[in-house]
Amino acid sequence: MTVHIGAATGDIAPVVLMPGDPLRAEWAAGQFLDDARCVNRVRGMLGFTGTWRGHPVTIHGSGMGMPSLSIYANELIRDYGAQTLIRIGSCGAMQERVGIRDVVIAMTASSISTPSRGIFRELNYAPCADYGLLSAAVAAAERGGDRVHVGGIYSADVFYDERPDLNEQMTRHGILAVEMEAAELYTLAARYDRRALAVLTVSDHLLTHEALPSEDRERSFGRMVEIALEAAFA
Numbered sequence: 001m002t003v004h005i006g007a008a009t010g011d012i013a014p015v016v017l018m019p020g021d022p023l024r025a026e027w028a029a030g031q032f033l034d035d036a037r038c039v040n041r042v043r044g045m046l047g048f049t050g051t052w053r054g055h056p057v058t059i060h061g062s063g064m065g066m067p068s069l070s071i072y073a074n075e076l077i078r079d080y081g082a083q084t085l086i087r088i089g090s091c092g093a094m095q096e097r098v099g100i101r102d103v104v105i106a107m108t109a110s111s112i113s114t115p116s117r118g119i120f121r122e123l124n125y126a127p128c129a130d131y132g133l134l135s136a137a138v139a140a141a142e143r144g145g146d147r148v149h150v151g152g153i154y155s156a157d158v159f160y161d162e163r164p165d166l167n168e169q170m171t172r173h174g175i176l177a178v179e180m181e182a183a184e185l186y187t188l189a190a191r192y193d194r195r196a197l198a199v200l201t202v203s204d205h206l207l208t209h210e211a212l213p214s215e216d217r218e219r220s221f222g223r224m225v226e227i228a229l230e231a232a233f234a
């Protein structure tokens with residue numbers, strides 16, 4: 001048991017999938033895991049552990065934004081020994097060629113990042129994904145017929161952004177999409193020598209202002225879970 005996670009030692013699997021929304025963790029555990037049981041409900045941040053094709057897996061909510069993800073990922077890594085952490089979530093597309101429902105696999109995650117600015121100060125650290133996970137996830141997405149994009153994303157600190165000029169610079173510099181968690185996950189994984197990846201689906205488009213219809217959200221989320229599980233055990 002930690003400050004924010006009520007699980008007993010041994011209740012968390014070495015492979016952890018992290019959706020932002022704890023109710024998505026519950027849904028995914030019910031759909032994809034055998035013998036899933038709830039291992040955390042502190043503050044409603046649900047976590048479930050079960051098995052997938054015989055492998056132990058935990059699916060645990062991260063909450064929204066890097067400060068929230070940082071709390072859970074730190075405790076999952078440092079106190080429960082999580083080895084492979086895969087964020088599954090939504091993102092806003094920042095390039096014309098990236099469409100609604102497409103899968104974005106984040107090779108790097110740029111940020112203004114309040115959590116890591118205190119550490120790196122004037123240095124612009126480049127958080128990057130685990131290459132083995134990344135290449136296995138790309139293969140899984142392509143096998144499943146998804147439209148998949150691999151490249152840099154932007155982990156923002158705010159959803160309601162007052163800096164449209166910053167988004168324009170991200171688009172100019174090839175950033176595929178914006179979300180709010182991956183840069184901190186990649187930084188923590190590097191610090192503790194763990195494997196991390198973010199597998200995202202495009203829920204909204206910053207240039208065209210399209211949005212994923214709500215009836216499609218479950219299917220898109222399910223594909224991310226499948227891609228993440230196939231990548232984790234490739």
Ligand code: HPA
Nearest residue numbers: 090091092159178179180
């Ligand atoms: N901004 C930040 N995070 C997001 C967005 C967005 O437009 N869409 C999905 N996650």
